[in-house]
Amino acid sequence: MKPGPLNLITDVPGLSVGNAEHAALKSGTTVLTAQAPFACSYAVLGGAPGTRETDLLEPDKTAPGVDALVLSGGSAFGLAAAQGVMEALHDAGRGFAVHSARVPLVPAAILFDLLNGGTKGWRENPYPGLGRAALAAAAGHFALGSHGAGTGAQTAMHKGGLGSASLRLDDGTMVGALVAVNPLGSVTTPSGRHFWAAPFEIGGEFGDLGPDQARGYQTPPPSRKSAAMAALGNTTIAIVATDAALDKAQLRRMAVAAHDGIARAILPAHSPHDGDLVFAVSTGARPLVAPPLELTQIGHAAALCLSRAIARGVWEARSAAGDLLPTLRQDLGLE
Template identity: 70%
Template sequence: MTPGPKNLITDIPGLRVGNAQDGALKSGTTVLTADAPFTASVHVMGGAPGTRETDLLAPDKSVQRVDAITLSGGSAFGLDACSGVSDALRAEGRGFVVGPAIVPIVPGAILFDLLNGGDKTWTENPYRALGRTAFENAASDFALGTAGAGTGALAARHKGGLGSASVVLENGVTVGALVAANPLGSVTTASDRHFWAAPFEQGGEFGDLGPDPTSGLGQPAPSLKAQVMHPAAPDKGNTTIAIVATDATLSKPQCQRLAVAAHDGIARAILPAHTPGDGDLVFGVSTGARPLTSDADLALIGHTASICLARAIARAVYLATPELGDLLPCWSQTHDFG
């Protein structure tokens, strides 16, 4: 598998990603948009999701294309980031046309970062403004790690973050993943050094340390996240929210199958995954630029999306950077990796 030139979801032509964050808040928003509306669906496997307008992404619902997808911190407050994105799209005249009305279609999902040490004493919900700013920042290049929706994310043993990865298949199809990783589980083995996703790493993108050589792996190390968060919520406030995308032409049902397959990437990169206290969710997206020639192509694209998502999760944690008031260390601070 060969990564795209940027190793980002924006290696898919036409896709753009924007971030906005507030360092004092320790939270932020990430928006995926495109040059034109795109086909999308979704699949949820976590027990505690927080979403907006995801019901319309079911294969039997009438809306076929969306204008943007929003990933945000802020728990339920963060859903208002979608409103800011809608404001910006409407100002550009983009959206679903109903007579004289224009209605942007902006599904979204949130992660819980309300107990991460940031200043949450706002009097006016900040996420609408963050959503609009993230949309206005959308470009083919964007920051990873402590950025956007991953700004205040925490995994079990380290800071979480925002990650992305891509693959260009031999037939020319590009597949990519974008993720805000804030899981209950750990992205590393008990040593805190080796990533669960190590077998799928490409080109040293998260340290090139290889898999953990220890046998009998499977038992998670004690969660530092549970110790530093509020004692009333040791198993609450977690979620990995992601988007996987391709330029292959997929129908809405096929985009849902893409999202289903990609969930394997969460399970490959996080232990445990899809818990009752996680809101694990994956959006599946197609820009429709390349024809799909067979069902075998769809299976390969789904598998590739799962690998990209596993890599993106590891990159999210690997690239996190320390900030004042952090509750957990960054992966880069845990050991001397020189």
């Protein structure tokens, strides 16, 4: 397996991603979409999720596909970003046909970034506009780190961010991941100088810091995030995608497998105070030949991509005025 040409989720043909953010707000929105509806399911393993329209992604529900997915900051206010995306898609004539009506289907998940030092005293919810802007910006290339839904994200010890990665399987199947990293836990080992995801790094994509050489269990330092804001403001939200033709039940298994990528890259993961959620997407371009074996490999690749994407999101984060936490690069003397 090797990364695709962009090492982004948009290496899955047909997908595009757009970001929009507000510097003073220290928050933003990321949208994944395609030219045609795509199959989607999801899995939640965190104890405090914030979502919209996820029930229709259950394998037994009738909705055949969705038009876009939204990852957003803003806690419950950020769910309104999906409304902005929905309205823009409706203006473009997109949506599930119900006789003469069209209803765009836009599931969403949010992270908590309300206590990160940004200006939050808005009179009008800014997230519908951020959703529209992110959709309008959707393309094959997009920025990582302190952009989109990762703009105001924070980990236990450093600024979080938006990350992405991809892998091409030996049979040509493409798998990718997109993630906004804002967990209760830490993405780095107790030394603060190595990623938990280091064993899965490819080509120095998140600094080539290597694995931590310390042996045995190391007591983690006190969380900077908890000291700076609150233990309740967390969540890692992600999308994994493939061009393999998976149905909603198979995508549910892909999403469950991808959660292993969170657990390998963030310690602790899936806490009562995290809303950890993974959407799984299929464009359906490549028929399966041996479904059980292929699904296993796709799930494994999704977990690897997600671990790498988490580390990339933190590695690419940049400092900004008013930040409550340093970036990893600042701690390493590189910024």
